[in-house]
Amino acid sequence: MAERAGAFGAQVFLIDHSLPQDLATVARRAVDDSADLLKMAGGDGTQALVAEVAAESGLPFMVIPAGTCNHFAMDLGLDREEPSAALEALTDGVELRVDLGYAGQRVFVNNVSFGAYAALVQDPAYQDDELGTAVRILPEFLAGHEGPELVVHVGPLTPGGPDDVLVSNNPYQVDDPAGLGRRAHLDSGLLGVLAARAETPAETAARLRSGQPHGLTRLATPDVVVVHADGPILPAGLDGEAVSLPSPVRCRISPRAIRVWVPRHRPGTGTSRGLRSRPARSARHPAGGLRLR
The missing domain is CATH 2.60.200.40 (Tumour Suppressor Smad4)
Structure with missing residues (x-):
């Protein structure tokens, strides 16, 4: 997965579970470094941490299902058996506007x-x-x-x-x-x-x-x-x-709070087929070209 992401020009941050790490800080640093989008490989709990930063910044967000059950990815129609397939959103993707829930902050x-x-x-x-x-x-x-x-x-x-x-x-x-x-x-x-x-x-x-x-x-x-x-x-x-x-x-x-990029063709039969979508476009590059960090 890291190799495929790197081939698209992405900067990959690998999580070391033996060390205390603040993923939200890592994501905000990427925003400050002029990232064009954020993507997270993990389960729902870690997805939420980075999704919050993406919503705050207005950047597109990509979900890569690499956790235990991956409910969010399932309801987006993503292939939970082949997590790296989510990267296809970078070449043939659509953008969904998805709600976020908040419990306190x-x-x-x-x-x-x-x-x-x-x-x-x-x-x-x-x-x-x-x-x-x-x-x-x-x-x-x-x-x-x-x-x-x-x-x-x-x-x-x-x-x-x-x-x-x-x-x-x-x-x-x-x-x-x-x-x-x-x-x-x-x-x-x-x-x-x-x-x-x-x-x-x-x-x-x-x-x-x-x-x-x-x-x-x-x-x-x-x-x-x-x-x-x-x-x-x-x-x-x-x-x-x-x-x-x-x-x-x-x-x-928070209705339609986050821009989620998903592959145009995905195996799930859940909610994503009913979501309103549009072709994925970078916020900084309207023609669709990406400068990934």
Whole structure:
């Protein structure tokens, strides 16, 4: 992947996980050095860090799926089995305008979770197998989780006493109440909200596997979603990464906030085919020529 990117004239920064590194600072340095676009190879959590810088700068952003589940890449229709195929956007690409979610000051490209699900993402097994672990043990987490008392305000609505709250950058499909799969759109300007309170693991498992919203509060809203906890700090799962956020957390959607370049031809059948697109053009070179950094 690094070799292919270099062949296009890109400056490649390789992440060394043994060292503390601030990827947002690396991306801002690239902007200061007159980069024409930013691209990130990683999962949703690292994509969000660089996507925020791209949105701030107005530069195009390219997603290269190199993480565990790559929900954002999946919903863009990218080939998750061949990450370097995303580089084809440089020669035959289209530009999509995509929404970004914010939890406080933090960007999320997929979702932010609170309560039981936020506790789940800290489990080492989850990091190894997000989807399998969630389906297997989320019911037990919901039923037995003892965490902060959550209060959620969605505009004038207040879903009562949830054990788990998941706020997504665009709502998940109706047949995906657990937020483990696809979103029907990435440019609707709406947050998806899922609030759940479990009674027994068996009931929760049945709800998640059946795809039925019974027992779950499910909303789509352009309004700010405010999550309160009974303490100053609220554990959260931000695009699958365990973080701590000051309470209350205000979640909002920024419509069409980022320019995403994707290959014109891509295998996914998800949301990207319904997104409005135009031929990819460099901001500094309207004819399409790129001077990559």
